[in-house]
Amino acid sequence: MSDIRPVRRALLSVSDKTGLIEFARFLAKSGVELLSTGGTAKAMRDAGLAVIDVSDFTGFPEMLDGRVKTLHPKVHGGLLGIRGNAAHEKAMQAHGIKEIDLLVVNLYPFEETVAKGADYDTCVENIDIGGPAMIRAASKNHDSVTVVVDVEDYAVVSAEMEANQGGTTLGLRKRLAATAYARTGAYDAAISQWFARELGDTFPRRVVVAGELKQSLRYGENPHQAAAFYTDGRKRAGVATARQLQGKELSYNNLNDTDAAFELAAEFEQPAIAIIKHANPCGVSVGTDLKSAYLRALACDPVSAFGGIVAMNRRLDKVTAEEIAKLFTEVVIAPEADDDAVAVFAAKKNLRLLVTGGMPDPASPGMTLRPVAGGYLFQTKDNGRVMAADLKVVTKRPPTERELADLLTAFRICKHVKSNAIIYVKDGATVGIGAGQMSRVDSSRIAAWKAQEAATAAGLAEPQTIGSVVASDAFFPFADGLLAAAAAGATAVIQPGGSMRDAEVIAAADEKGLAMVFTGMRHFRH
Known part of the structure; x- marks a missing residue:
């Protein structure tokens, strides 16, 4: 029948x-x-x-x-x-x-x-x-x-x-x-x-997650994994609202990394560039214009930046596009792009250029979801922001005005780096990043080592961590992490505080002549 x-x-x-x-x-x-x-x-x-x-x-x-x-x-x-x-x-x-x-x-x-x-x-x-x-x-x-x-x-x-x-x-x-x-x-x-x-019920008795298929992907994190991109119906600017102006089809990893980059760039009011590799920043900078911000972000770790994602919080202009085009880049994402900038990338057939129509609000509420065996972990999005008035000076020496500005920049970046996270910043740009280590002191040492590698590659006499400030996403459980940062040349420290050994860490900072402030807010990112 x-x-x-x-x-x-x-x-x-x-x-x-x-x-x-x-x-x-x-x-x-x-x-x-x-x-x-x-x-x-x-x-x-x-x-x-x-x-x-x-x-x-x-x-x-x-x-x-x-x-x-x-x-x-x-x-x-x-x-x-x-x-x-x-x-x-x-x-x-x-x-x-x-x-x-x-x-x-x-x-x-x-x-x-x-x-x-x-x-x-x-x-x-x-x-x-x-x-x-x-x-x-x-x-x-x-x-x-x-x-x-x-x-x-x-x-x-x-x-x-x-x-x-x-x-x-x-x-x-x-x-x-x-x-x-x-x-x-x-x-x-x-x-x-x-x-x-x-x-006002943040976690109701039952929760339903729904999505609409936006794109079937070639594969997931690895070729043996199937994947697709679904949108949740919100109009928040980002990868879900982006128009792809050119380049190959976006992959699962492209989308994940591009989202991380754009959310980080959105943290800043000044022109800002974030360069992401494997969901971690390898260079971030604010500046008076996008070109200078890009060059300073790139200088932090030019080796890791190869094949990375570049995000910005301003309209992409021609001169910035010309600088980005000098290095192999997987994806560039911006709220808008000038026609001249688009033309610069036209010769880079594999480079994906995305424009979103706006920037996400980093303070907006939201929810994150992570599957575990037999269920899901839900939590409110980390939209916490620390301002100068929130800081508590705990050392004999308070930070200078320049140090304070860099400390706040470093702590905003910390929120977007896998824990344990250590960020060195100097004059609005990262000069060393240590991410995802099991020991905080190891993150401090890795960040300093990468800064030395970048300095050697650039022909500099000394690493840019000398005279920098350092941010930690969580408290220093021992003084060793802080001492590693001091050895790298940091002059000021921002951290949440709250360790049983805070007094020991503060004493070590005073002995080294460092300024240190506590935020009272932690930014773990697992």
Whole structure:
């Protein structure tokens, strides 16, 4: 027996009218009877199409400001009735229920309404009831009914109907049903998340995570891993909003590293450049312009910067693009780019250039998720920011004005470096970075060693850590880490404080003539 089901009657009720008229015209030319409601019916009539109002189909008027119109046995019976089932067909005939073979619904724009900052009552009114109910009914009966919830699928259904004398195959109906259930699931997730925020419930009893496929990826972190990129519906500027102007397809690692780079660049008000390799910065700098910031960020670790990601918080200009183009770079991401800058990169066919249309707000709330065996770890995003007024001077010598500015810069960078993190900064630029070590003293030593390597490569007489400041993402458990920083030439230290040996560490700082401030805030990044 063929699995092709003819489409003779369709119910269309959509908020997004994109492509509606073209699809409805195709259905009408295919001999399909069109049922509809409200604005959808009006749009089709205005286009000259014959449409039957659902209220005429059911014999029951729309009521309660349109809240009740499709919630009727003649609608749900037409969607749920099993074709070929004698009992169902007998009941449908007895009650005048006609089969509905195709359902086309996209839901009230709840997510968009919330994103616009609408008030509570307006958001509630944009919670669709009839739409999800019909979608679930049609999807359950996918053996007989075709359900469409995405505008992108109009062409798919049209092509199948043309190829199958006005019918659809079971394979397509199954795929569309799966898509439909995912849509209602994501819709309910958005509503539940909104309610939780309204109630101030950071961690509700149940949480649902939903996403929309943006891009299938060639593979994951490694070639034997499958991967894809999903967006969560938020309009926060970044990799999810980026337009790729040129270059090869982005990989999983590209996306992960580019996100890390752009979030770091967003931390600063001044022109800033962040160069990322394997999710850690290998050079960061602020400056009076992007070109100078790039050159100083690159100088921190030019070896690691090869094949890295470059992010900035200003419109990319030609002179900066020319400097970046001198070194092999995987991805460049910026809020915007000048035409001249785009032209510079045109010769670099493999370089991916992304523009996002804006910068993310580093102080904005959010949530991070990490899978563990049998569950997930959720936490609020680390949007903590330390200002000068938050600092506690704990040494005999307070920091100078220059040291203070660098200390704050270093601590902002610390938040984006894998723990244990040690960051040396001088005049607004990193000059040594130690990341991801099991021992904090090892991070201090590695950062100093890399600074010496960079100085040797640049032909400098001494490493730039001399006269720098140093930041630690967590307290020094012993004085050895601080002493390693002092040996590297650091003159001031910023750290959270809170160790049982704080007094010992402070005494060591005083003995070395260092200035040290406590933040009271830790920035672990695992």
